[in-house]
Amino acid sequence: MSTHLQPVEALIVVDVQSAFVSGSGAVPDAVRLVDRTTDLIARARRSGALVIHLQNDGPAGADDEPHxxxxxxxxxxxxxxxxxxxxxxxxxxxxxxxxxxxxxxAGVKSLAICGVMSEMCVQATARTALALGYRVVLPHDAHATQDIPAAPGISERIPAAVVSRVAEWALGSDVEITPHASDVVFQAVPASPVSAP
Known part of the structure; x- marks a missing residue:
């Protein structure tokens, strides 16, 4: 784990959507997650870093079905x-x-990733970013997921916090895991980015 980080030029906010942070379907520690993502977004904006909100389009009938x-x-x-x-x-x-x-x-070479779910969209996005050669910072307290239910003959319930820790560990040694979102430092993007269509 690293606490002395070089600045990053972008923040990717993964699927921080109403279905996952409010109501009965919220991740167990949604209040903490929203507090950390709010802080990261505000500091990234002030620094002139690129902020990208990923929005998952769930299938028909899912909690995150479009619109x-x-x-x-x-x-x-x-x-x-x-x-x-x-x-x-x-x-x-x-x-x-x-x-x-x-x-x-935008000329981005380094980025931080936060959001949900740790072992699914956060991990998948971080893994591809690493494969593409980006420097990736993952603040431990700024991603979250759900508990894994007990499965007879396989395991008892696995708490969400354990699932999140395993998800970040599974990314290997190239990802920079930091204990706190407050450890992440931002800098302005080097080029004028083009807005998404």
Whole structure:
């Protein structure tokens, strides 16, 4: 784990949507998660870093089905050249989206990732970012998930906090895991980014 981090030029906020942070379907520590993501977004904006909100398009009937209340982003999005929303059809925020183009256009080489769910969309997006050569910072207290229910003959219930820790550990030694979102430092993007369509 690292607490002395070099600045990053982008923040990717993964699926912080109403279905996952409010109501009966919220992750167990949703209040903490929203507090940390709010802080990260505010500091990234002040620094001129690129802020990208990923928004998952769930299937029909899912809590995050497009244009339902649960699909809505929790955080307000500011208009401007350094903030964008990227809708995604898969766990991986890069698959079938313009995410890589936005990062490339802005000259981004390093990024922080936060949001939900740790072992699904957060991990999948971080893994692809690493494979594409980005420096990736993952603040431990700024991603979350649900408990894994007990499975007879397999395991007892696995607490969400354990699932999140395993998810970040499974990313290997290239990811920079930091204990606190407050450890992440931002800097302005080097180029003028192009807004998502």
């Amino acid at each position: 339902t209340p649960g699909w809505a982003l929790h955080h307000a999005v500011e208009s401007g050249p350094t903030e964008a929303v990227v809708r995604k059809p898969e766990d991986d925020g890069f698959q079938g989206t313009v995410l890589e183009r936005l990062l490339t256009d």
